[in-house]
Amino acid sequence: MAQRDLILLGPPGAGKGTHADYLMAHMSYAHLSTGDLLRAAVAKDSDLGKQAQGYMEAGELVPDDLVIDLVAERMEQLDCQMHFLLDGFPRTTAQAEALAGMLETLNREQPLVMNLAVSDAEVVRRLSGRRMCLDCGTIYNVHRDGLDIGDKCPQCGGELYRRSDDEPEAIRNRLKVYEQDSAPLIEYYQQRGQLVAVDAEQGQQQVSAELAELAQGRRPC
Numbered sequence: 256m257a258q259r260d261l262i263l264l265g266p267p268g269a270g271k272g273t274h275a276d277y278l279m280a281h282m283s284y285a286h287l288s289t290g291d292l293l294r295a296a297v298a299k300d301s302d303l304g305k306q307a308q309g310y311m312e313a314g315e316l317v318p319d320d321l322v323i324d325l326v327a328e329r330m331e332q333l334d335c336q337m338h339f340l341l342d343g344f345p346r347t348t349a350q351a352e353a354l355a356g357m358l359e360t361l362n363r364e365q366p367l368v369m370n371l372a373v374s375d376a377e378v379v380r381r382l383s384g385r386r387m388c389l390d391c392g393t394i395y396n397v398h399r400d401g402l403d404i405g406d407k408c409p410q411c412g413g414e415l416y417r418r419s420d421d422e423p424e425a426i427r428n429r430l431k432v433y434e435q436d437s438a439p440l441i442e443y444y445q446q447r448g449q450l451v452a453v454d455a456e457q458g459q460q461q462v463s464a465e466l467a468e469l470a471q472g473r474r475p476c
């Protein structure tokens with residue numbers, strides 16, 4: 256099976272961003288992360304950023320129409336010759352339907368959906384320890400890497416920070432929102448024969464290697 260467009264599905268903290276970075280470093284993809292695009296809009300204080308900020312800080316989903324418009328606009332800028340790697344989108348059935356329509360319009364095959372399964376307890380552990388670089392965006396974890404706020408990013412020397420939605424109350428709400436709005440996508444994609452399940456509770460390298468094998472079609476789905 257040949258390489259195809261990919262969706263990384265999974266609860267907050269499942270490792271979508273981490274494994275997207277790995278896949279992009281080892282294979283060729285045009286990356287689209289709605290979380291990154293929305294955080295950039297907030298940082299720029301654009302109209303979209305102003306509308307999205309409150310939802311994001313509370314761990315709520317940004318309304319579908321705003322996110323679908325954002326993705327449609329971004330997709331026009333992506334290199335159509337490359338395979339797409341979608342991370343954090345879709346998150347609702349309405350978004351999944353909109354995506355299917357966009358890909359059909361572009362005459363692209365429907366994507367392979369990798370569902371990163373991880374327990375709530377592990378999500379809380381990972382997100383409470385996540386630190387990110389303000390400059391290059393590299394993702395770290397205090398539990399694994401020992402790095403914390405005040406340390407410099409080993410990749411670029413940038414400042415490390417903690418995401419505002421990684422506070423305990425926001426994490427709890429994100430898990431609730433995931434169960435309610437995003438978990439139904441597992442069945443949605445299963446019914447369409449697009450889903451492959453991955454045990455994302457394994458070590459990071461093991462999960463990345465498994466995803467790369469699936470993405471390259473070197474492993475049956």
Ligand code: AP5
Pocket residue numbers: 265266267268269270271272273274289290291293310311312314315316317318319322342343344345346350381382384385386394395396397399420429455456457458459460462
């Ligand atoms: P987004 O940025 O997409 O956040 P998320 O889905 O909640 O996911 P995270 O980024 O928190 O986690 P991740 O799965 O990428 O894990 P990571 O690799 O960092 O969205 C943020 C917000 O934007 C949403 O809440 C919403 O408000 C809004 N939004 C975004 N998209 C939207 C949409 N489509 N519709 C509406 N609203 C939208 O890993 C986490 C930690 O675990 C790291 O420290 C990492 O080092 C560590 N780790 C990763 N893998 C492993 C492993 N295997 N073992 C041990 N540690 C690991």
